[in-house]
Amino acid sequence: MQQTVIDRIEPVAEDVVALALRAVNGPLAPWQPGAHIDLALPNWLTRQYSLCGDPAERDCYRVAVRHDRLSRGGSEYVHRFLRPGRPLPVSVPRNHFPLEPAPxxxxxxxxxxxxxxxxxxxxxxxxxxxxxxxxxxxxxxxxxxxxxxxxxxxxxxxxxxxxxxxxxxxxxxxxxxxxxxxxxxxxxxxxxxxxxxxxxxxxxxxxxFRPVAREFAPDTAFAAVCARSGRTVEVPAGTSLLDALNHAGLPVDSGCREGVCGSCEITVLDGEPEHRDDIGAPGGRMYACVSRSLSPRLILDL
Structure with missing residues (x-):
């Protein structure tokens, strides 16, 4: 995580505030339009917000947050409790929505x-x-x-x-x-x-903002073989790969838990993942929060 401090919070529309997150230790990681970051909020929630500032501004990230009346705790905390001067860890930007060249x-x-x-x-x-x-x-x-x-x-x-x-x-x-x-x-x-x-x-x-509702075949159990740690984790039907790994003491970063943010991306060395995400996992990767396995086991780079 990168360390930032909240420099400014300003209203930019009804129920929307913009946050300027100033770097604490040197330049922040570069980004391109379409990227988002995870905010590690002080209430132990992690939420994803698109970067809306200028990529050339390397000492500050800018995001805007609408207060969702059905908030699960993220936007409500931002609007009610965050104040300038508060330290706020943020992830390196990820981009699943890149701008391709066009005339x-x-x-x-x-x-x-x-x-x-x-x-x-x-x-x-x-x-x-x-x-x-x-x-x-x-x-x-x-x-x-x-x-x-x-x-x-x-x-x-x-x-x-x-x-x-x-x-x-x-x-x-x-x-x-x-x-x-x-x-x-x-x-x-x-x-x-x-x-x-x-x-x-x-x-x-x-x-x-939310995944498309889709139907998949019923969950089946599979084994997750973690190559680097030498552990095999059984993933029962009804339990996500993310939860099984976390419960086994092999924590994987996560955010949305809906297959739209990409923060739980892991590398697959062998086996056939069943991709259930909404962003399209690149080759050799999968998103552990929603995706499962079509083969009896997956070998993971964990």
Whole structure:
């Protein structure tokens, strides 16, 4: 973990605060637009937030947090109890939502989904690409950075406050895209579903707040052979690989426990994982919080 201290906390929209996390010991790890970090909160919870500042600013990370009324303890703690001056350990950034090179981009953000999109838009414009943003929210007052983005980028940014002027027509937006354009979308599930229906799958990159509900075959037991430690851990049906390893004294870092953050990534040396995550594990990797095994055993680099 990297050591930071909370430099500033400022409101940026209704129920949204932005945190500036200042480095304690030299430059922070570099990152690219689309990356997120884990915040190790003082109430023993770990939560993931997209970096929304400037990647060139190596002495400070910036995140924005909406107060979720159904909070499981993370956003509520940030809003009610964190104060400037508080030390806060953070992870090295991870990026499962990278910005790929393209001559044209359409960015679509819903509410707090603007956080990974904000630095993407900046990088795209600085690269000389044709880039526009469709930013959707209930009202302008609820949309973080809306005024700032319009002031900086003018008519490249279109604000859709749904209580005033409805939602954007994604089909019309799709029809206006050039042949090499990519679409980057982050927001609530209904908006992502509408985007997936309108934009070609090969051109749409989306990041979700929650995993898509999917069905898998019933869990089966398997053995996790930990090559470096010489231990074999039995993983019963109904118990996650993450929990089995932790209970056996082989702790694995974790965050969301839903297969969307990537913090519990482990290396598979042999065997056939059953990938149940939402972000697409790279070859030779799996996410222990949700994924299981299709073979009787997995050999892990643990």
């Amino acid at each position: 044209e981009y359409l960015f679509v953000a819903g509410g707090i989904g603007i956080t990974p999109i904000r630095p993407m838009l900046r990088q795209a414009i600085e690269s000389g690409a044709a880039a526009t943003l469709a930013y959707v929210g209930r009202s302008r007052a609820s949309m973080p950075f809306a005024g700032e983005l319009q002031a900086a980028y003018g008519d490249r940014v279109r604000i859709f406050a749904t209580e005033d002027n409805g939602r954007p027509d994604f089909t019309t937006l799709a029809a206006g895209l050039g042949p090499g354009a990519l679409v980057y979308c982050c927001g609530p599930a209904p908006m992502l579903a509408a985007a997936e229906a309108a934009f070609p799958a090969g051109r749409l990159h989306a990041e979700r």
